[in-house]
Amino acid sequence: MGDGTFRALDYAVIRLNPNVVVPSKYSDTSDVIVSTVGDASLSDVGCNHGATTGKNCGIIAKEDGIHLQNWALVWEGDSGGPVVVGERLVGLNIGMDFGIEPPTFYGSITPILADSNAKGSYGAGFTLVQ
Numbered sequence: 001m002g003d004g005t006f007r008a009l010d011y012a013v014i015r016l017n018p019n020v021v022v023p024s025k026y027s028d029t030s031d032v033i034v035s036t037v038g039d040a041s042l043s044d045v046g047c048n049h050g051a052t053t054g055k056n057c058g059i060i061a062k063e064d065g066i067h068l069q070n071w072a073l074v075w076e077g078d079s080g081g082p083v084v085v086g087e088r089l090v091g092l093n094i095g096m097d098f099g100i101e102p103p104t105f106y107g108s109i110t111p112i113l114a115d116s117n118a119k120g121s122y123g124a125g126f127t128l129v130q
Helices: 109-119
Strands: 045-050 053-062 069-070 082-085 089-097 105-107
Touching: 045 089, 045 105, 069 089, 089 109, 105 109
Parallel strands: none
Antiparallel strands: 045 053, 045 082, 053 069, 069 105, 082 089, 089 105
16 A cells, blocks of 8 residues: 555454344345455455445455455444455455545455454454354
8 A cells, every 4th residue: 555554454353242142134224245255356346334324335446465445435433344345245444545545445354364363362263144
């Protein structure tokens, strides 16, 4: 990414009590369907699903191995939301930069899951709820 940007993974794992929280789809008002997890390629259309802005899509215009960037709209409150290509989860929304490059930043899901698995803590062994 451009000068002044970060080069680290940016994610958090929230451990939910399975006796209180039942796994479910993303939300009742979203049409997002995630059936696989994987990588995005340049020129894929990535759609983010944020709590504030809802569904917004844009072409993946930059990728550096751990981050993706596109032109989709995001705003405060959207952080942590999924970005999908078709039905494939490819990343998590981590922010926005109003520079000259594609402004929306995502953490690529493959390195995030690899890091979580390597640490062997909460989030290790992540699988999709079907």
